[in-house]
Amino acid sequence: MSRATKRRSTANRMQGEAMDEAKLKARVEDLLRRSQSGRGSEVIGPEILQGTITVLDALYGPQSTQMQSLLDSVQAARREPSPRMSAYAVVEVVRGTLENAKAELDAGLAGSLRQQMTGAVLTDFIGLARSVLGDPGDGAKNVAAVLAAAAFEDTIRRMGRELAGVMGRDDLANVIDALKKAGVLQAPQLGIAVSYLKFRNDALHADWQTIDRASVNSVLGFVEQLLVRHFA
16 A cells, blocks of 8 residues: 555544444434334345444444454355345344444443544554654655644544543634543643644644654654553
C-alpha cells in the first residue's frame, strides 16, 4: 500500500463515526423484534442480516472475529437442502448474534470496545505522521504537522465525547475546559493541551514559519500519551 493510499485510508477511518450506544441498543432491539415476527424467513432474512452486519461493524469493526463468525455461520446455514430451511437457519444465526450483541451492550461493553478501536485508528494516524516526518524537506514537515494537528483535535474531541459528554462541535478550547471540569485533564496535561491549541491553529491555517519538526514530534508524543491513558 502506498503512503498516499494509506493516508487516505486512515483519514477515512478517522472520519467514520460509530453509532452511539443508545442508537445501537435501539437498532439491536428492533432487529430482534423483526427476527421474531410472523413474517416468513425468506422475507425478513436478508433485511435483518444486513442490519446485523451494520451493527457488528459499528460495535466491533469490519475485520472483527464477531463479524467473521457471523459470516461463516451464515454461509454454513445457506447449505441447508431447501431454500425454506436455509432461510430459517440464517434467521436463527442472526438472532443468536443479535442476542449476544444485546447482552454485551446491556453489560456496558460497547464504550470500552469503541474506545479501543478509537485508540487503534489514531495510533495508525500517528504512525503515518511520524513516517511522513521522517522524509526530508519542509513539505514533509508541513504535511506531518497537519496530520499531528488533526490527530490532536480528533483525540481531544473523542475524549470530550466519551469522557465528558460533549456531543456537538464545540470550540476545541471549550472541549478542553469540559475535560478539565470532568477531572479528565489535569495539570500538567491540561496546560500542555491548552498550549497546543496554537499549534493546531497554525498547522490548519498553513502558518508554517511558526512550526518546526521538534514541535510536531512533541504534539505526536502528547497525543500518544492521551491514547495510552484513555483509549488503550
